[in-house]
Amino acid sequence: MDTKMKRYLVGRLVQTVIVLFSILTITFVLFEMLPARPYDLLMQSPLMKPSQKEYMIRLYGFDKPVLDRYFIYMKNMLTFKFGNSISQGRPVWDLLSARIPRTLTLFGLSVIVSYVVGAVVGSIIAWRRGGVADGTAVVSSLVFYNMPSFWIGLIFLFVFSFKLGWFPLTAWPQEVPYSLLDVAHHTFLPMITLVLLSLAGTILLMRTSMLEVIGEDYILTAVAKGLKERTVLFRHAARNATLPLATSFVIAFAFAMGGAVVLEQVFSFPGVGLLYIRSLSQLDFPVAQATLYILTLMVLAGNLIADILYAYLDPRVRLE
Amino acid sequence: MEEKSQMAEYEEAEPPRSFSHLAQEDDGTTSVFSWKRTFARHKKQVLAGWKIYRKSRIGMAGMIIMLSFVFMAVFAPFLTPYDPDFIAPAEDVFNADYISIPIPEDAAGGMAAESWSVPMGSSGSTEALDTITVYSREGHAVQFSVDLIAAEGGGVGIDIPSSESYDIPVGIDVMLPVLFKNEMFFAIGNEALHELSYDTFTTSRATELGFEPTYYSNLWNRWSLTNTEGQLFFAMANETILSIYSRTPDTSMGMSTVKVFFDKVNISSYAETADDVIIADPIIINLADEENGSMVVVPTDGGVAAFELNISYSGGLFNTTDNVGLGDMIWYISYEDIGDQYSRDVEPALEQPIAISKENPSEKEGKNRIIFASRDGYLYSIFRSNGTLEWSTTIASTQIRSPETMGIYPTYRGVIIVTGMTEPGVGFITIVDPENGLIEGGGTWIFTPDSAVIGRPEYVASIPAYIFASQEGTIYILEETMELRATFSIPGGTETTTSYVGNIVNNIGSYQGNYFAVVTSDGKLYAQSITGTYVAPLPPGTYPSGNTYHLGTDVFGHDILTNLLYATRTELVIGIVAAVLSAVLGTIVGIMAGYYGGWIDSVLMRLTDIFLTLPMLVVALLFAAVLGPSILNIIIIIAIFSWAGVARVIRAQTLTLKTRCFIDAAKVSGASDTTIIFRHLAPNVLPLTFLYMVFIVSAAIITEAILAFLGMGDQTAVTWGMMLQYLKISGNTLTAPWWLLPPGIAITMFSLSFYMMGRAFDEVINPRLRSR
DSSP: OOHHHHHHHHHHHHHHHHHHHHHHHHHHHHHHHSSSOHHHHHTTOTTOOHHHHHHHHHHTTTTSOHHHHHHHHHHHHHTTOOOBOTTTOSBHHHHHHHHHHHHHHHHHHHHHHHHHHHHHHHHHHHHTTTSHHHHHHHHHHHHHHTSOHHHHHHHHIIIIIIISOOSOSSSSOSSSSOOHHHHHHHHHHHHHHHHHHHHHHHHHHHHHHHHHHHTSHHHHHHHHTTOOHHHIIIIIIIHHHHHHHHHTHHHHHHHHHHHHHHHHHHHTOOSHHHHHHHHHHTTOHHHHHHHHHHHHHHHHHHHHHHHHHHHHHOHHHHHO | OHHHHHHHHHHHHSOOOOOHHHHGGGTTTOOSOOHHHHHHHHHHHHHHHHHHHHHOHHHHHHHHHHHHHHHHHHTHHHHOSSOTTOOOOHHHHEESOEEEEEOOOOSSSOGGGSOBOOOEEEEOTTSSEEEEEEEETTTEEEEEEEEEEEOGGGOEEEEEEEEEEEEOOTTEEEEEEEEOTTSEEEEEETTEEEEEETTTOOEEEEEEOSSOOOEEOOOEESSOTTOSSSOEEEEEEOSSEEEEEEEEEEOTTSSOEEEEEEEEEEGGGSSTTTTOOBOSOOEEEOOTTOTTOOEEEEEBSSEEEEEEEEOOEETTEEOTTSOOEEEEEEEEEEHHHHHHTTTOOOOBOSSBOEEESOOOTTOOTTOSEEEEEBTTSEEEEEETTTOOEEEEEEOOSSSSOSOEEEEEEEOTTSOEEEEEEOTTSOEEEEEEOTTTOOBHHHHTOEEOOSSOEEEEEEEETTTTEEEEEETTSEEEEEOTTSOEEEEEEOTTTTTSSOOOOEEOSOSSSOSSOOEEEEEOTTSEEEEEESSSEEOOSOOSEEOTTSOEETTOBOTTOOBHHHHHHHHHHHHHHHHHHHHHHHHHHHHHHHHHHHHHOHHHHHHHHHHHHHHHHSOHHHHHHHHHHHHOSOHHHHHHHHHHTTHHHHHHHHHHHHHHHHTSHHHHHHHHTTOOHHHIIIIIIHHHHHHHHHHHHHHHHHHHHHHHHHHIIIIISOTTSOOHHHHHHHHHHTTOTTTOHHHHHHHHHHHHHHHHHHHHHHHHHHHHHOGGGSOO
């Protein structure tokens, strides 16, 4: 790896850390601004004496000044010390440990599948611009792209689970020793919904990008040289057209994460997003803060990976 | 380097937008600014753009769909079959018996015009509904006789064959809903307590009270609410006087006579309550055979006071030769004392600030605490025996925001009902556990009616369900888990704020039909069974009332077509306002960053990075939890999370424009930064701003829907997202496709129309995208 590349990656890493700090700060301020505190939740136990309540307030650090709390919060988040859930009385890690891989799979797999499939479909339909396949793909992508994620989830649930009975209504196996097949059967619907939603955007973007590349002279040259259509399409055009696709990862990750959170809610998929929404309404600060942090980390990590990928794909980044 | 790559990134992700072909003639030639010329140039640009736009099939289709949505929004009142707040009548949504009968005009005085109070029912010897009575302060009572008939579907129906009018004492305020098998019931008025016979409404006994009670307590009865054989007593109060009235069968003479006793105290004669005023109903707690067991608890404007009840017992029954009198004050706890511990200002809830945790007076269990509600949503449990604080809690959460508690009621199940208003003006009803004040069901047993609940809720054990009436005149029948079982508006009653509800048959597990009755604003008695089947959401079709619901109804009985069309208005406002806000913000940030460069550029672009990178929806949910659900806040949230993309593109565009000759020319001719930004840069990036605005409208609608679906929507507004949210929370997702499909299709079409317009417009300002 040459120094330019290293410098690029270090720069990216520094930027990611800055963004992470800013997001943590923003969320800290927002949590401070919430209409009620878990403080009030602590007071609700009838068995707790006032002295014990004060102890609990001290334990969770609500007696300290805001600035002190901020530093403690940052320290806890960065060292992954999430403490205990207020509403469930269990360590937050207990709740998270099983959920993180699930959400990561749902989110990661749908991004990867949609990008691979999207790039291929996008380049083929752009190559055969104006054909039936192009029209169908564009129209259906447009429609999917503009559908609210939860609604398409509900429709799929209605059609495939309720009417046709192909898939179970719950997105996770109920019996405790479950096989991988069980899990796949249960999670297929949320997965395919998220893939379709992300796919639509990718196809549209890839098609636009391809159309520009196809107009370049070197494509004309390649065709004039008598190369096979296939070779021109995938070797010359699609390769170059994937560059803008890689840059759109930033938006795509945030989009897919939003989709994952919503679909977890729709399909009762026991992931981080579902936990986040529930803890937010229960004012369970430690869980809400931890889940939000984990979700943010997933998106930022995704972006970082995309950056590295981009640097490999586009030599200009390394050479400049 | 890093900076540059990012710029390149974005220019490639969104292909470079050059529109020099439209404005070429100006390059390098314009040195003096002229409005006329600018106008002419823009007109030319727009016309040229339109010519290109017109060729785009996608763009034209999008525009047609968009225009039809605008048409729907503007002409919604003419296109919809019903009013926006229309609710399907009970005969359509509820398979149950109902009856509506005018209150007869009396020959003596126009009785129908009088203001009637809560209808009361009474059961006859068969425990079935026998009569319904309404009365007025003007001294009239009308008794409707009720016949039970077989209703459709095998249920029990009622028929009202006749009615009888009676004169009662004038000025009667409260008729205690206590009646004894067609024997007698109580009425308060003219500083006297009347025992009225049920047959003829004549006063069989009147006790002078010496004050006019405005509050009265729960009734304690040795046997049950329908038995006159047992001993009974209850408390009454006005601002300063607390009194007790007891009525005991006296068997000492060998025959059945009735012994009545009345006692009162003035609370201002006690040091603790010398300056206090009673503000709500007193509560009787009677625990036979228990030390320090029987007391009257009364809330005042200064605190809560408990007075001893002097009852002597022998063998589990209280001694009928003794009277029930009021003793000394047992304890008093001021609001300062209650609030001290957490240094809060305690202000009591207005109408009903205290409750005991069991309603049935003959049960001992659960009566060791009194629960007090403050107006700002806190609950405090006070030990009955000594008035000290047991626990305190708040019902405020992200679902109940800034609650204004209005009432707290005990239930037969032992749980406590808390009602009130929340910030956006909707009501709330919730069930809390008296042991710790936590909302039951893990914080989920909450129902939000359209407005605040009036009066006390009725509990029907045989269903089981609670009945509530809201200020806007809607009746809600809720499951014990606060899930909606049925709802309907009172026919003809929504014109006035009054909606009196009375549960006709005795409500402790009656086996014959349970009815509620109201006097409607057009002077009719309306009685409706609540033991029927609620059939809403209704599939599309025509129903008994003659109404046709083209797209069916939702669970509340709202016509879906009507809601769908009216929602277009809200959606247009949300989409366009949010888009304009974020496009303007993004353009300003973009031009500033691009034009000034240097540290301004760095700071603004770092900020833009943060907003582009953060998982929007996840943070937006937290934002929504902080700001609270309202249309304005949703618009603000969408704008906050959409400007960054615009800023990026505008900055890149500004950077290319900056190097062009006409900017140099303007600089040389001495134009200020402001002039350059607003007269030279802004008009040139405007097409791009507009393009992004169109895309943001499309995204805003989807974001609004998602926020609504996740419970962060505005309950007071009709939007497509809220329609789907209600579908989810009412649990009809898998059973009501006529309700599931239209809002989703509307969201998709609306979003799609703007997106397609955006794509076509993109082709106009970006010639490389056009077909070659």
